[in-house]
Amino acid sequence: MQWSLDKNRPLTPQICEQVCLQIALGQLQPNERLYSVREAAIEAGVNPNTVQRAFELLEGQNILYSVRGSGWYVSEDISAATDTLKALWREKTAAYFATMQALGMTTQAIKNFVEEWTE
Amino acid sequence: MQWSLDKNRPLTPQICEQVCLQIALGQLQPNERLYSVREAAIEAGVNPNTVQRAFELLEGQNILYSVRGSGWYVSEDISAATDTLKALWREKTAAYFATMQALGMTTQAIKNFVEEWTE
């Protein structure tokens, strides 16, 4: 899997998010083995400890599980991953609205601004 | 002026943004004197050095100017402040779109999601 990490934001949550997304998109199947902590760290250009921490967080959410000496695997039930992804959408959007309101925009003004957005 | 600062984000840019907004809203008039660095620091619950750094950044953008021994003042021409505010809107929105796309959403999906948003 390929990583696109923003060096200016905390890496650990970014890794969590991208693994969640790959699972939700079906590009990582239930019980499929991930790259090892060391491999993924090299691939993502990040320290192995950071990957380890991210995977442990995902384990706590029942999105991954580990087998000592063998590797990390996608959980049998991927609903935790999709739920987390949806929660992230809401979270990021709420934060965006809060930020824009702090910059003097009303809810309706934000909606109009987004509607007219072209990238 | 009253401050609403999010402890979890860098304080300096937040201070800059809020001063910009107050100027753009006309609640700080051209050549009006701000609270002193020390006063503002107490008011915002922040270290004086942080306020100092924020004001210096705003000075570099021609939004504020300082008079040694006297205080900080709003620039005669407030267009820099309103320009900065609009730039911030674009910047935050671009970042939001980038984040949501990294979480698997298309541009159109984001627009729909925002349209239906209720807080």
Add this chain to the structure above:
DNA sequence: ACTATTGTGTTAGTGAACTAATACACTTTT
């Protein structure tokens, strides 16, 4: 003139989030 208040500069300390470098135990492969 005196004093308080101002902007300004410097140095040191803190916490979070990583990086770096190991070491150890367990599996898998050979």
Add this chain to the structure above:
DNA sequence: AAAAGTGTATTAGTTCACTAACACAATAGT
């Protein structure tokens, strides 16, 4: 059995953003 690869744990170092505590110079109010 041996070697290589794995998860896991620990300790130390780094960077960034901010806090903390001053010191100094210029202005304003008395």
